[in-house]
Amino acid sequence: MHKPALLKEVLEYLNPSPGKNLIDCTFGFGGHTLEILKKTKPDGKVLGIEQDKEIFEKFDHKKRLTLVNDNFNNLKQIVKEYEFNRVDGILYDLGVSSWHFDQSNRGFSFQVSKRSEPLNMSLSGDDLTAEEILNQWPEQELIRIFKEYGEEKFPGRIARVICEERKKHQIKTTKQLVEIISRVVPKKYQYKRIHCATHIFQALRIAVNDELNKLKESLPQALEILEKNGRLVVISFHSLEDRIVKNFFREAAKEGKLEILTKKPIIPSLEEIKLNSRSRSAKLRCAKKI
Numbered sequence: 001m002h003k004p005a006l007l008k009e010v011l012e013y014l015n016p017s018p019g020k021n022l023i024d025c026t027f028g029f030g031g032h033t034l035e036i037l038k039k040t041k042p043d044g045k046v047l048g049i050e051q052d053k054e055i056f057e058k059f060d061h062k063k064r065l066t067l068v069n070d071n072f073n074n075l076k077q078i079v080k081e082y083e084f085n086r087v088d089g090i091l092y093d094l095g096v097s098s099w100h101f102d103q104s105n106r107g108f109s110f111q112v113s114k115r116s117e118p119l120n121m122s123l124s125g126d127d128l129t130a131e132e133i134l135n136q137w138p139e140q141e142l143i144r145i146f147k148e149y150g151e152e153k154f155p156g157r158i159a160r161v162i163c164e165e166r167k168k169h170q171i172k173t174t175k176q177l178v179e180i181i182s183r184v185v186p187k188k189y190q191y192k193r194i195h196c197a198t199h200i201f202q203a204l205r206i207a208v209n210d211e212l213n214k215l216k217e218s219l220p221q222a223l224e225i226l227e228k229n230g231r232l233v234v235i236s237f238h239s240l241e242d243r244i245v246k247n248f249f250r251e252a253a254k255e256g257k258l259e260i261l262t263k264k265p266i267i268p269s270l271e272e273i274k275l276n277s278r279s280r281s282a283k284l285r286c287a288k289k290i
């Protein structure tokens with residue numbers, strides 16, 4: 001379902017050992033958690049948080065594993081409610097899983113040669129969807145999110161054509177959206193290393209799930225609940241997330257609250273990228289609470 005990214009490195013930096021308690025803020029399919037549970041035998045515990053109900057319902061609680069269907073921006077509240085004390089390590093493996101792209105049928109993937117999907121993109125199942133954003137948000141707002149969340153080269157042109165198209169018919173599927181983007185982006189930019197729809201799809205997903213704000217809200221809570229010497233490990237998949245983590249670590253280190261253990265982000269080996277191409281943009285940062 002999902003190959004955990006940078007697994008060896010996560011274990012090295014998170015340093016789980018018998019009796020330790022850790023939080024996996026992005027449980028997904030439990031790839032990281034499973035290995036952490038092995039290392040914390042016989043009595044260490046994991047609290048796994050997963051906001052996607054459909055994924056959450058695929059798993060059962062285990063003796064040493066508590067699962068919570070929630071957003072990690074409620075971290076402090078969750079820890080209190082489940083009385084999960086003495087937290088030795090916290091992991092974030094941000095973004096979505098391979099299952100979201102390949103099987104959720106929620107429009108995360110722009111690979112429309114395989115199939116077209118409804119433009120949903122919600123992880124929580126809340127009301128806001130990519131379809132609503134595309135068909136109802138003002139042009140200026142579309143331009144803003146394409147720029148801010150997608151770092152898109154042609155935000156104005158794409159937003160303008162979306163607004164023209166939606167007057168004729170609602171934009172409901174990934175195929176429609178990819179066709180619009182392919183029509184607008186100049187041909188010479190279409191055959192670069194990444195697909196010309198990558199940035200718009202990223203921007204919509206971030207906007208639908210308010211991903212950057214949730215991360216900004218969660219990191220200070222993680223720092224607060226960690227024990228002294230506890231480890232905070234974050235894997236990000238694009239520069240916007242990585243910047244938030246880097247700046248948060250830097251500020252907390254300046255204030256004497258954290259020691260940064262990764263001067264530069266850790267990236268996957270060529271061997272891992274060969275086995276799991278989706279790990280190619282992963283960056284891991286780790287800090288220790290002082």
Ligand SMILES: C[S@@+](CC[C@H](N)C(=O)[O-])C[C@H]1O[C@@H](n2cnc3c(N)ncnc32)[C@H](O)[C@@H]1O
Pocket residue numbers: 002003004005025026027028029030031032033049050051052055070071072073093094095096097123214
């Ligand atoms: C990259 S996957 C994690 C994969 C997991 N480490 C594994 O090995 O199976 C990220 C997961 O985190 C969930 N997620 C993303 N943002 C979240 C948030 N703010 N709160 C809780 N879960 C979140 C997604 O639904 C997704 O299942």
